[in-house]
Amino acid sequence: MTILVIAEHDGKSIKSGTLNTLGAARKIGGEIHVLIAGADCRDAAAEAAARIPGVAKVLIADDPALAHGLAENLAPVVVNLAKDYGHVLAPASSFGKNLLPRVAALLDVQQISDISGVEAPDTFVRPIYAGNAIATVRSTDPIKVITVRTTAFDPVPADGGTAPIEATAAQGSAGLSEFVSAEISQSERPELTSARVVVSGGRGLGSAENFKILEGVADKLGAAIGASRAAVDAGYVPNDYQVGQTGKVVAPELYVAVGISGAIQHLAGMKDSKVIVAINKDEEAPIFQVADYGIVGDLFTIVPELEAELAKVL
């Protein structure tokens, strides 16, 4: 039984979630192939995929129509390959979530979304109801089409392998959709979903200006900055900061929640963090029920103090 993993990449390098997805593939067991689809991905991205240990083959679909990961153009490429595979996996990122159900429907397969565990090659664990229940499901479909909750699986190493690279047919543009523009946040900070430390702010920050108070602590800790839905809805930060059921799911070593009350849908995105710190002026805030360490008080006093204390020990 061979597994096809759809790599998420930017043309130059493989996104880290792909390595976690390969970790899930390894748990399923079997030969693993990786698909690199895009425009001008023949060199850097394909070579990076070929260096991943445990990858038996890298397939490249290189076509201008695949440049922005448009599902309308990419799904037929995957469907064409999928017939030779027992499993098709992609990270449960906005890329994978957009693409894979389109693939699954074209294959007449009921996708298994956002798996957090592998029980058997046909049986998987996944969170439902914002993580308030955990379902174990068995697929009766001949091909298992799966998106992977990347924080639930250890990444495979990025280097050490030498897989052969093979071209596969791209199918041009379906003529249904075109990419117009993107506003991608530029940041020197680590990526939210793979950061070792995340510092997140909520409505308690009060404004976009105040939100910047988190930057000093994040700098000291080498952290990514996240936010609750309330903070994003209020316009303090862009949507890509959102941690929660419908935003990003994170599970860092350390999660610092500042001025976040801890709504169920936010907890769904961060409660698998190893250590959680909560800073909130309301001692009844639900966030304290999941926090390992809590401080009750005014965040505008505590955050600068924290920055100063961290400066002493780091």
Added chain:
Amino acid sequence: MKILVPVKRVIDFNVKVRVKADGTGVDLANVKMSMNPFDEIAVEAAVRLKEAGTATEVVAVSCGPAQAQETIRTALAMGADRGLHVPVEGELQPLAVAKLLKAIVAEENPALVIMGKQAIDDDCNQTGQMLAALLGWPQGTFASKLAVESDAILVTREVDGGLETVKLRLPAVVTTDLRLNEPRYASLPNIMKAKKKPIDSRTPEALGVDVTPRLETIKVAEPPKRQGGVKVGSVAELVDKLKNEARVI
């Protein structure tokens, strides 16, 4: 332009979810049910397009038990013109829903389907993409902004790195993200008016769709509980604990 809006009846987002003791699922007896919040955003988006003169008719469709008609009524009270109910008792999975909706689209010929990106019960995030695939239509998922042109729609999508705008040829499927709009509350007169709006029914058999689930749920369990932690008295104590007890800095 006609818009089809699929809506799902789910456990209300404020209800604390309880897993059944026998591990077969989540306890839904005597629990408040509501329209899936993302679907409310979809209804709002469709109704606004009608109010702007872009859309001529908004049809709300729901697949599910008899009570799904209440969810359709909610959509009608928000401003949808008429409803369609596909009665299905028992479990319904996204692929089956997509097939039912495809059959409905064949009857109704909408230029646009707007639906929630994800239901907050099964958290699948599949049906819109699947429907687009089965129809051979383009898909604008996780939409935070829409602009309809004569034969196309510009969809701004919330993606991991920020925002992305795509142009889709109509007809198309759009799935809504949180920031597309803030859904209205239905006014009492509109709730009364909605009671007179028609809701038609189509069975899966009449639509020629097999809705047998493909995924078998073996068990449903409580998530592992996090141990409640400690409150610390000072920032210095916090940093000390992070360094020497938790060893994460």
